[in-house]
Amino acid sequence: MGVVTTRAEAHATAAADRGWAHAQWRALGSSVELLVVDPAAMDAARDAVDAVLDAIDRAASRFRADSELTKLNEARGRRVDISPLFARALEVALDAARWTDGAVDPTVGASLLDAGYDRTYRLLPEDGPAITLVHRPAPGWQSVELDVGGGWARLPPGVRLDLGATAKGLASDLAAAEASEVTGRGLLVSLGGDVAVAGEAPAGGWPLRISDVADPALEADGTDPVVAISGGGLATSSTRARRWRRGGVELHHIIDPSCGVPAASVWRTVSVTAATCALANAASTAAVVIGEPAPHWLRQRGMPARLVRTDGSVVYVGGWPEDRP
Numbered sequence: 239m240g241v242v243t244t245r246a247e248a249h250a251t252a253a254a255d256r257g258w259a260h261a262q263w264r265a266l267g268s269s270v271e272l273l274v275v276d277p278a279a280m281d282a283a284r285d286a287v288d289a290v291l292d293a294i295d296r297a298a299s300r301f302r303a304d305s306e307l308t309k310l311n312e313a314r315g316r317r318v319d320i321s322p323l324f325a326r327a328l329e330v331a332l333d334a335a336r337w338t339d340g341a342v343d344p345t346v347g348a349s350l351l352d353a354g355y356d357r358t359y360r361l362l363p364e365d366g367p368a369i370t371l372v373h374r375p376a377p378g379w380q381s382v383e384l385d386v387g388g389g390w391a392r393l394p395p396g397v398r399l400d401l402g403a404t405a406k407g408l409a410s411d412l413a414a415a416e417a418s419e420v421t422g423r424g425l426l427v428s429l430g431g432d433v434a435v436a437g438e439a440p441a442g443g444w445p446l447r448i449s450d451v452a453d454p455a456l457e458a459d460g461t462d463p464v465v466a467i468s469g470g471g472l473a474t475s476s477t478r479a480r481r482w483r484r485g486g487v488e489l490h491h492i493i494d495p496s497c498g499v500p501a502a503s504v505w506r507t508v509s510v511t512a513a514t515c516a517l518a519n520a521a522s523t524a525a526v527v528i529g530e531p532a533p534h535w536l537r538q539r540g541m542p543a544r545l546v547r548t549d550g551s552v553v554y555v556g557g558w559p560e561d562r563p
Contacts, residue, residue, distance in 0.1 A: 249262075249271055249273055249428075252273070252445055253273060256440065257277070258273050258274060258275050258277070258440075259272075259273070259274045259276070259277035259279075259280035260272070260273055261280060261284055265288070265291040265292075265295070265429070266291055266294065266295055266299070266406065266409065266429065266430070267301070267358045267360060267430075268406065268429055268430030268431075269428075269429075269430060269431075270287070270291065270427070270428070270429055271426075271427070271428040272284055272287055272417070272425065272426070272427055272428075273425060273426040273444065274417075274421070274423055274424075274425045275423055275424045275425065275437075275438075275440055276421070276423045279421035279422075279423045279425075282417075282420050282421050283417040283418075283420065283421050283423070283425055284417075285420075286413070286416045286417040286419075286420045286421070287413040287414075287416070287417050287427055289416070290409065290412050290413040290416050290417075291409055291413060291429070293323055294323070294327070294405060294408070294409040294412070297321060297323045297324040297327055298324060298327045298401045298405040300347065300350075300399075300400055300401075300402070301357060301358045306318075306320055306321060306324040307324070307399060307401065310391055310393060310399065311347060311393070311398045311399060313392070313393065314395050315392065315393065315394060315395040316392065317383075317390050317391070317392045318390060318391055318392065319389055319390050320389055320390060320391050321389075322389070324391075325384065325386045325389060325391070326386075326408070327401055327404070327405055327408055328344075328382070328384050328391055328399075328401075329384065329386055330404050330405075330408050330516050331344040331379075331399070331401050331403070331404045331405070332344070332379050332382060332384060334403065334404050334516070334517075334520035334524075335379035336379070337520065338520060338521075338524040340376075340378065340379065340495055340496075341495065341523075341524035341527045341528055342403045342404070342495075342520050342523050342524045342527070343376045343378065343379050343495035344379060344382070344399045344400060344401055344403070344404075345376045345377045345378055345379055345381060345382065345397055345398070345399060345495070346376045346400055346493040346495055346498065347397075347398030347399045347400040348396070348397070348398045348498075349372070349374075349376060349493045349495075349498040349499065350400050350491070350493060351398070352369070352371060352372050352498070353369070353371060353484075353493070353499065353500060354366065354369055354484050355480075355491055364483065365483040365484070365486075366483070366484050366485075367484065367485060368484055368485020368486075369484045369485065371498075371499045372498060372499075373497050373498060373499055374497070374498045375495065375496055375497065375498060376493070376495035376496075376498055377394065377396075377397045378495075381393070381394050381397055382397075382399070402491070403475075403519060403520055403523040404516050404519060404520055406429050406430055406432045406519065407432045407434075407471065407473055407514070407515040407516035407517070407518065407519030407520070408515070408516040409429055409432075410427050410428070410429045410432045410433060410434035410471060410515040410516075411434045411471060411514050411515045411516055413427045413429070413434070414426065414427040414434040414435060414436035414515075415434075415436050417436070418436035418437035419436075421437075422437070423437055423438075424436070424437035424438040424439050424440060425437055426444045431473070431474055432471070432472075432473045432474075432515050432518075432519055433446060433467070433471055433472045433473070433515060434470075434471040434514070434515040435467060435468070435469060435470070435471070439467075439468040439469065442466055443466030443467050443468040444466060444467055444468070445464055445465075445466050446464065446465055446466065446467065446472060447462045447463070447464050448462055448463050448464070448465060448474065448509055448544065449462045463544075463559075463561035465511075465558070465559060467511060469513075470511060470512055470513045470514060470515070470518070471511070471512060471513075471514050471515025471516070471517070471518045471519075472509065472510070472511045472512075472515070472518055473509070473510060473512075473515055473518035473519035473521075473522050474507060474508065474509040474510075474522055475492060475507070475508050475519070475522035475523045475525070475526050476506060476507040476508075476526075477492060477500070477501065477503055477505075477506055477507075477526060478506050478507065479491075492523060492526050492527065494527050495527070501526055501527045501529075502529075503526045503527065503529050503548075504529050504530050504547055504548060505525060505526050505529070505532060505545050505546060505547060505548070506546050506547065506548045507544075507545070507546040508522045508523075508525040508526055508532065508543060508544070508545045508546075509522060509543060509544045509545075509558075510522040510525070510536065510541050510542070510543045511541070511542045511543075511558075512541055518541075521536065521539070521541055521543070522543070525543065525545065532545060533545060533553050533555050536555045536556065537555050537556060540556060541555070541556055542555060542556035542557050542558040543555040543556060543558055544558050544561075
């Protein structure tokens with residue numbers, strides 16, 4: 239799941255300096271940013287991005303009563319007919335679970351509810367009465383039945399899915415691809431910091447300012463590192479974002495599927511680049527859950543990454559450039 243990985247002011251400045259178009263708005267409970275190398279293509283690109291994000295929201299939102307995900311979660315073991323888009327979102331989530339050996343698992347939906355994450359984050363009370371966390375493993379992604387060709391899915395009774403570790407990354411990928419196809423121009427889409435680029439990249443790539451704070455206003459001195467990507471995607475997962483308190487206990491949104499409670503990670507932030515934003519998002523979330531072995535795990539998979547320990551020290555993997563403002 240993403241945190242603020244790319245600063246709006248950094249994008250706006252880059253757009254002004256290089257003649258690109260920049261737009262920012264909200265969707266899927268997150269900030270959306272769009273950069274287009276050709277300002278004349280902005281309107282068409284934004285329309286394409288909006289259409290994709292609306293479709294993903296209707297398919298995979300855990301917070302919409304009319305979404306396909308909600309209908310599947312509430313089907314009580316019945317088979318549910320699903321759209322091709324939702325089938326793809328489920329397939330990506332299950333592939334991520336398989337690829338991470340269950341470190342990222344969509345069947346943590348009930349655990350998120352147990353931890354108090356029962357509504358879109360902007361409406362979630364910052365503090366509240368104490369709750370009892372239930373330590374139990376997630377039911378497991380293997381329990382999900384999906385027939386992509388047949389257009390249906392089924393969950394065992396009581397199993398609830400959350401696609402937060404993959405759906406936003408997939409949304410960024412699909413939105414960038416569709417907008418570039420419509421306009422024929424190079425562009426970048428950032429959805430809550432989950433970044434995907436498509437089309438021909440500008441010279442030197444797309445500059446991204448990396449931050450591991452939930453509120454950019456808390457660190458606006460220009461010291462955040464900047465990297466550039468020319469293709470694929472970049473995602474950041476953090477235990478410092480989407481936090482709340484219950485009975486004075488700090489909780490966050492990254493659930494460890496092995497025990498069903500918020501991950502007690504040695505990493506406060508992990509940023510990863512990959513061939514797609516969805517893959518980068520799955521890897522960054524898995525790294526938070528995996529903990530100390532995460533750099534080795536990422537290195538084995540050839541994934542450039544920046545990992546920040548809870549004490550602020552940084553580990554670089556796979557050729558990720560050392561920090562420079």
